[in-house]
Each structure stands twice: as C-alpha cells, then as structure tokens.
Amino acid sequence: MASLSLKHIEKIYENGYHAVHDFNLEVEDKEFIIFVGPSGCGKSTTLRMIAGLEDISEGEFLIDGVKMNDVEPKDRDIAMVFQSYALYPHMTVRDNMGFALKLRKVPQAEIDAKVDEVAKILDLEKFLDRKPKALSGGQRQRVAMGRAIVRQPKVFLMDEPLSNLDAKLRVQMRTEIAKLHERLGTTIIYVTHDQTEAMTLGTRIVVMKDGLVQQINSPEHLYNKPCNLFVAGFIGSPQMNFLDAVVEKKGNDTFLDIAGFPIKLPADKAEALKGYEGKTVIAGIRPEHLLDGRGKEKDFVTIKAPIEVRELLGAEAYLYFTLGGKQCTARVASDVDLYVGMEGTMALDLNKLQLFDKETEQSLLWKEW
Amino acid sequence: MTQNEKAAAAKKRSHAIMIIVLVLLFILFIIPFILVVINVFKTKGDILSNPMALIGAHGFTLQNFPEAMAKMNFFNVFKNSLIITILSTILTILVSAMASFVIVRNGKWKFCSGIFALMVASMVIPFQVLMVPLVSVYGGIFGVLNHRITLILMHTGFSVSMATFMFHGAIHTNIPLELEEAALIDGCSRWQTFWKVVFPLLKPTIATVTIIDAMAFWNDYLLPSLVLTDKSLYTIPIATQAFYGTYSTDIGLVMAALLLAMLPILILYLFLQKYIVAGVTSGAVKG
Numbered sequence: 001m002a003s004l005s006l007k008h009i010e011k012i013y014e015n016g017y018h019a020v021h022d023f024n025l026e027v028e029d030k031e032f033i034i035f036v037g038p039s040g041c042g043k044s045t046t047l048r049m050i051a052g053l054e055d056i057s058e059g060e061f062l063i064d065g066v067k068m069n070d071v072e073p074k075d076r077d078i079a080m081v082f083q084s085y086a087l088y089p090h091m092t093v094r095d096n097m098g099f100a101l102k103l104r105k106v107p108q109a110e111i112d113a114k115v116d117e118v119a120k121i122l123d124l125e126k127f128l129d130r131k132p133k134a135l136s137g138g139q140r141q142r143v144a145m146g147r148a149i150v151r152q153p154k155v156f157l158m159d160e161p162l163s164n165l166d167a168k169l170r171v172q173m174r175t176e177i178a179k180l181h182e183r184l185g186t187t188i189i190y191v192t193h194d195q196t197e198a199m200t201l202g203t204r205i206v207v208m209k210d211g212l213v214q215q216i217n218s219p220e221h222l223y224n225k226p227c228n229l230f231v232a233g234f235i236g237s238p239q240m241n242f243l244d245a246v247v248e249k250k251g252n253d254t255f256l257d258i259a260g261f262p263i264k265l266p267a268d269k270a271e272a273l274k275g276y277e278g279k280t281v282i283a284g285i286r287p288e289h290l291l292d293g294r295g296k297e298k299d300f301v302t303i304k305a306p307i308e309v310r311e312l313l314g315a316e317a318y319l320y321f322t323l324g325g326k327q328c329t330a331r332v333a334s335d336v337d338l339y340v341g342m343e344g345t346m347a348l349d350l351n352k353l354q355l356f357d358k359e360t361e362q363s364l365l366w367k368e369w
Numbered sequence: 370m371t372q373n374e375k376a377a378a379a380k381k382r383s384h385a386i387m388i389i390v391l392v393l394l395f396i397l398f399i400i401p402f403i404l405v406v407i408n409v410f411k412t413k414g415d416i417l418s419n420p421m422a423l424i425g426a427h428g429f430t431l432q433n434f435p436e437a438m439a440k441m442n443f444f445n446v447f448k449n450s451l452i453i454t455i456l457s458t459i460l461t462i463l464v465s466a467m468a469s470f471v472i473v474r475n476g477k478w479k480f481c482s483g484i485f486a487l488m489v490a491s492m493v494i495p496f497q498v499l500m501v502p503l504v505s506v507y508g509g510i511f512g513v514l515n516h517r518i519t520l521i522l523m524h525t526g527f528s529v530s531m532a533t534f535m536f537h538g539a540i541h542t543n544i545p546l547e548l549e550e551a552a553l554i555d556g557c558s559r560w561q562t563f564w565k566v567v568f569p570l571l572k573p574t575i576a577t578v579t580i581i582d583a584m585a586f587w588n589d590y591l592l593p594s595l596v597l598t599d600k601s602l603y604t605i606p607i608a609t610q611a612f613y614g615t616y617s618t619d620i621g622l623v624m625a626a627l628l629l630a631m632l633p634i635l636i637l638y639l640f641l642q643k644y645i646v647a648g649v650t651s652g653a654v655k656g
Binding site: 078100 | 545547548550551552553554555556557558561566569570572
C-alpha cells in the first residue's frame with residue numbers, strides 16, 4: 001500500500017487543449033479517493049496520468065516519495081479496473097486473473113494459489129475456466145476486480161467500474177467494493193460521475209469541473225459545506241434548490257427577499273452578507289431542508305407555492321413547485337398529504353441555508369470554515 | 370386473394386427464384402470439379418470417348434496417379450509448393466499484422482496514414498503491369514531469380530497490402546484500446562502486448578488471410594513461371610505444364626495432377642472455414 005502525491009499536475013494535449021489545470025492532491029495510505037465531476041472535467045485524464053497511460057505535461061507525481069512521471073505503467077505497481085472491464089477475451093477467467101503474475105514470472109503454483117484465493121473472495125470459483133464472453137456483466141466486473149486484487153498492487157485505480165451495470169447490480173457491487181476496501185486496506189483512486197457512488201464510497205472526494213479542482217474533502221463536508229455553486233449543485237440528489245435573493249437591511253436585522261418572501265437571517269448568515277446590502281445573492285437550500293411547514297409557522301420561516309408535481313418514491317416523496325421563476329424540489333415523507341394543485345407551505349431550515357455570490361458563484365459562508 | 374395472401378405469395382416466389390439462381394450457380398461452379406473427380410479414375414481413351422460417364426468402359430483405374438506423379442516429379446514440386454506457400458503466408462501475416470497494428474495505433478502520425486494510403490492505392494495496380502519490370506530488375510540487375518526466397522518475398526510484397534488492409538479494419542473495430550492499456554498496466558511491453566493480446570484476437574482475420582493468400586500462392590502460375598525456370602524449383606501449377614504436349618494432352622494425367630494440387634488447399638479451407646465469414650465481416654461492421 002502506498003501514499004501518492006500529485007503536485008501542480010497539468011495536462012495539455014498536442015492540439016493545445018488544456019485538460020487538467022494545477023492539480024494538487026496528497027493521498028494517504030489506505031485512503032479511498034473519489035474523482036467526481038461531469039463528463040470532460042478531466043477526472044479520467046488525471047487517473048490515466050497516475051496510471052502512466054497519459055504523459056504528465058507539467059508537475060510531479062510521486063508514489064511513496066519516488067517520482068513516477070516517466071516510469072512505465074508496468075513499473076508503477078498499480079492495477080486498474082476499466083469501465084469496459086478490458087478482460088482478455090481469448091483467455092479464461094483464471095488466465096485473465098493470473099496474467100500479470102505470469103508476466104512477472106511468478107511460479108505457476110503460486111499464481112494458481114493466489115487466483116484461487118481471490119476467486120473465493122469474489123465468489124468466482126465456479127467460473128475460473130470460462131471465457132469472459134460466457135459471463136454476465138456483474139461477473140465480468142468481479143473478474144476485472146479480481147485481476148487487480150491478485151497482483152496486490154500499491155494502488156488501485158478504478159475508472160467508472162460500475163457504470164456498465166444495471167441499477168440493482170450497481171448498488172450491490174458498490175457495497176462489495178466498500179467491503180473489499182475495508183478488507184484489503186488498499187489505497188484506491190476511483191473515478192465516477194455518479195455522486196451517489198462518490199458519497200457512499202469515498203473517504204475523500206475530489207470534485208472537478210473543466211479541468212479544475214473545485215473542492216477536496218470528505219463526503220459530509222462537501223455536502224454540508226460546499227465551497228461554490230457547482231459543488232453545491234453537483235453533490236446531493238435531487239440537487240440543491242438555488243433561488244435569487246435580494247439582501248435587505250432593516251435596522252440591525254438582515255433579510256433575504258426570496259420571491260417576495262422576506263426571510264430574516266440568523267446572525268452568522270447575516271454576518272456573511274456584510275457589504276451585500278441591496279445586492280442579489282444566490283440562496284441554496286437542499287430539498288430535505290424544505291419541510292412541510294403547515295403548523296410550523298411560529299418556529300420556522302415559511303414560504304408558499306402551489307404544488308405542480310408529486311413523485312412518490314416509496315418512503316419519501318418529491319414535491320415540485322416554482323418559486324421566483326425557478327423550479328424547486330422538496331423532499332418530504334411519503335405520508336405528507338400535499339398533492340398536485342394544493343398550496344404548499346414550506347418551512348426553511350435556515351441553519352442549512354447556503355449563500356453564494358451571484359457573480360463569482362463562490363460560497364459566502366466559505367470563510368467561516 | 371387478400372393483400373396478405375398476395376404478399377405471402379410474392380415472398381414465396383422471390384424465395385423460390387433465389388433458390389433456383391443459387392442452385393444454378395452451384396452447378397456451374399461444381400461441374401469442373403466433378404469432371405476432374407470422375408475422369409481422374411478413367412483411362413485416356415475412356416475420357417476422350419465419354420467424359421461424362423461416371424465409370425469408363427475400361428473400368429475404374431488408379432493408374433493416372435502414379436504416372437502423373439512420376440512425370441511431374443510430384444514429391445519435389447509438392448515440397449516446393451508447400452515451402453513457398455507456407456513461408457509466403459506466414460511472412461505476409463506477420464508483416465501485415467504488425468504493420469497494421471502500428472498504423473492503427475499511430476493513426477494521427479502522418480507518416481503512418483501516408484504509408485497506409487500508399488498500400489491501399491497499390492492494390493489497384495494490376496500485376497501484369499509490374500510483371501516485366503519486376504523480372505528484368507530482379508533477373509537482370511540483381512540476378513536473384515531461380516531462388517525460392519525471391520518468390521516468397523515477391524508473394525509477400527504483392528499480398529501484404531490487402532492483408533494489411535484487412536488487419537487494419539479488424540484492429541480498428543474489434544480490438545479496444547483499453548485491452549492494450551490493461552496489458553500495459555499488467556506488465557506487458559508494447560511487443561508483448563501485440564503478441565500476447567492483440568495477435569491472438571486477430572484469429573478470424575488470420576484465418577481469412579491464410580485462406581485467401583495460401584490459395585493464391587498455391588495456385589499461382591504466372592509469377593512462379595517468371596521467377597522459377599529451374600525445373601527442380603517448379604511448383605505444382607508449373608509442373609502440370611509437363612502434361613500439355615504440342616500435339617496432344619494427356620488429359621487423365623492432367624486430371625490426376627489437378628486433383629493432387631487441389632487436395633491440400635481444400636483441406637486447409639475446410640479446416641479454417643468457420644473463421645472465414647467472421648474474418649471477412651470483421652472490420653466491415655461495427656459491433
């Protein structure tokens with residue numbers, strides 16, 4: 001197992017396209033790091049630079065303090081699980097899993113023992129003599145994992161390994177990967193565009209956009225304290241509601257005018273809005289922080305809007321309504337009796353309210369943290 | 370008749386026409402083969418008197434085989450054909466598979482795309498155009514005619530463009546880059562990646578190229594007749610010339626020689642047949 005260090009990494013392609021800008025990250029031993037972001041944000045490129053499949057244009061990449069920029073992929077002691085699994089179609093599962101050891105001239109008996117051991121962990125014993133085409137998607141995925149595990153590398157790299165699986169299997173494999181990380185205690189770098197995978201698996205998440213790192217922190221931190229509008233919108237599902245709000249000062253109190261509803265801010269939030277009086281900021285509130293406000297008018301600030309759509313998901317329901325011209329979502333318990341056409345009263349949990357500068361899109365609460 | 374019945378009848382009719390055309394074509398192609406097979410077991414007189422009879426008036430005979438084999442020095446010419454065909458085919462496959470791998474994976478490099486374009490362009494030049502300069506250059510200037518290796522290299526040179534074109538398609542569409550990357554991470558060098566991962570996956574294309582080229586090399590008459598004038602180096606097609614006299618042709622011996630010439634390539638075809646369709650279509654259709 002190993003620690004990784006990425007210092008001022010840049011990736012500029014021959015055609016001048018700048019894919020990754022000044023990427024800095026220190027990965028500690030046994031960490032589960034997630035690179036997350038929309039398509040084209042540079043997360044896979046960064047992973048491929050770590051693997052040695054792409055050249056690093058500028059910066060330094062070190063594994064256990066040793067510079068790896070120009071070291072061949074085979075000499076970096078890493079294993080990678082690809083999105084398409086990349087299993088060798090002409091080899092059996094056993095040969096696929098033992099291929100890397102065979103190349104390293106490990107004695108056949110030792111290879112067999114290791115393959116058998118990993119096959120047992122991944123429940124692949126029955127399929128060892130099959131070719132990949134005779135396996136289901138989930139089994140292929142497990143073989144790809146097995147191929148990586150057998151080598152006992154310093155670092156595991158996973159490039160969207162679950163994206164080809166159906167929803168049910170994806171949840172199952174997600175749990176399996178979490179268990180494996182626990183069991184093997186390996187350093188893992190995992191790329192995904194699925195924020196649920198990011199939230200459930202990662203010890204730390206690197207949020208990227210347009211080749212730039214937006215924020216690096218634990219899932220809880222990113223969820224509760226996003227540094228900018230992008231992170232706030234990307235992390236969490238359904239995504240955070242964003243509303244234009246005008247800052248007003250009345251005496252010692254600071255109010256936010258959201259779609260005609262004056263909302264008095266608590267002191268800490270008011271402090272963050274100093275100098276914004278009369279200006280418009282973006283208020284962000286997660287769907288689960290919009291509660292059914294009926295009868296709570298005394299304790300909470302409430303807003304009213306007609307319910308346009310109600311989606312029942314089983315244990316909970318999503319209520320959609322429009323506020324200040326923007327579509328908003330509230331996540332409530334499924335037994336809340338608010339239906340389409342009814343006037344919804346929503347209570348805002350002001351402690352959870354996020355505030356962003358409309359121009360820079362940076363969090364105005366960021367300096368507090 | 371309802372519209373549905375009309376459509377069904379039309380469908381049936383077109384199906385029947387298609388079957389008839391196929392059967393006619395099959396008969397057209399199989400007749401020469403059948404003629405060889407039925408006449409090879411007859412005496413020369415029987416063949417001339419009734420070439421269509423299944424068994425001649427003098428009955429079933431195997432006499433044509435030993436006679437033909439002796440006259441054409443069969444074992445020697447068979448050996449020559451075998452050496453030339455096998456080595457030319459192997460060389461063609463190795464050179465073109467490796468070339469196409471480099472061309473596909475360095476497609477952005479203009480040198481590679483230029484070489485590939487030249488190769489494709491060379492496929493449209495008929496052999497007859499090159500025939501005379503080829504012999505005059507290799508015979509007159511270099512003096513390397515009458516060597517098996519000369520013919521082998523010429524065969525390879527002429528067939529490598531088509532083979533590279535086929536391998537190019539197969540690698541481009543059927544071998545994902547991720548497989549090679551997985552191999553690189555697993556510990557392969559570029560060279561190992563090609564031999565351990567890419568080459569085994571080209572099996573259908575290898576089979577197709579083997580059949581197409583081995584057949585062409587085995588049956589080739591023109592090029593060997595220009596390059597090999599020494600009788601001891603003759604291949605089977607040139608050796609069959611021995612049966613065609615100025616005034617008469619011993620047709621029974623010709624048939625025996627043809628059958629002997631046909632058999633190895635027929636066996637090879639039957640052996641590799643299951644790969645042919647896969648090989649021809651691979652690269653044509655994106656999977």
